[in-house]
Amino acid sequence: MTTIGIIGSGALGSNVARALAKAGIRATISNSRGPTSLSALIEETGPTITAGTVEEAASADVVLIALRWVDLKQVLSKLPAWNNRIIIDGTNPVEFLDSQSPDANDSANPLAAYGIKAIDLGNQYSSALVQDLVPGARVVKAFNHLGVEVLAEPQASGGQRVQFYSGDDSAAKGEVRKILETAGYFPVDLGTLEVGGRLASLPFGPLAAINFIKIQ
Template identity: 65%
Template sequence: MSIGIIGSGALGSNAARAFAAKGLDVILSNSRGPESLAGLVREIGPHAKAGTIAEAAGADIVLVAVPWVHIQAALHGLPAWNGRIVIDGTNAVEFLATDSPDRNEASNPLAAYGIKAIDLGSRHSSAVFSEFVPGARVVKAFNHLDVNVLPEPETAGGKRVLFYSGDDVAAKGAVRDLIETAGFFPIDLGTLDVGGPLAGLPFGTLATLNLVKI
């Protein structure tokens, strides 16, 4: 099984570390090209390699780990997904620059955390995300935890909980297996319409919960 990761920031790099530590082969990619990933790939070790976004998107399971505002650009023009599994690791938030005036916006309850919720109207983020990957089987996962703990799935005598949700039973089963192989404890939240909003940042009831299954 091959795992492609689109995005090499905090989520993409830490997920790659977690997968590679368990002997899973990953293809890392970003908008700057494979050469920019040489140092990260050396650090992660022999189970990681750098590729183009198209190469990462051709893997059996693809984790999309780019900021919400860059999703459309990152996924534009890729070959047909043809039923491959795509993990939506994104959240509908905008990360604010340290000098952004939005960090002092009184109407933004998340300003102190350096983020701003993106208004999607009545839709949840995975419903919108799915439109960017037509023909893919979308599973929501790897989006609710502090990404810095991902390289340590086993802690405090147990396994960190990862929530996942989706509409395709077989795709969910494959992602569940991936979560378990990486050392986490998976919990199925149901369909995208149910589980997506529950685990999605910034307002999901289960968002940011760092649970450990003992």
């Protein structure tokens, strides 16, 4: 049985855990504060979701990275070798702004009203930078293009919520597709990381934040 780990228990990680729990999919979720800080979430989701350390979650066959962009290097640099395991990159290159900071009122920032700021990656796409932080892993981009508040409900309006994914390893994409399907989403393959990642990444990807429903 494929094991699943989640690194990060903010809105992204917690809502994916809720979706997995509803489908009876087992996973270990973690954060920097330790397993005891997750007791309320574990009580809510039931026995299929367990709390663990970051290292325990990172040892799973498939690991969702549900971290803020600014925390990626600090967290991922401390983890052991990935040994061809699968990383689901759920991140987006944005910075969350303090409401009192000058950036939060910067008229040149079109996202200031949403409390975020795009991080300039130059000509790079975000998953290429994530790949550099997880050497030896097979990276699949998913869970990043929707508002986190809807992720806990894979089924909506009489249909299935579309979940875009992309990657450069077909076998890894197949494993992630199985998880998405079992959770109740309708997976749509956008191709390679460079193509699909750019299409679906927040904040400026043309498919970002578009909430498609596949009607039965």
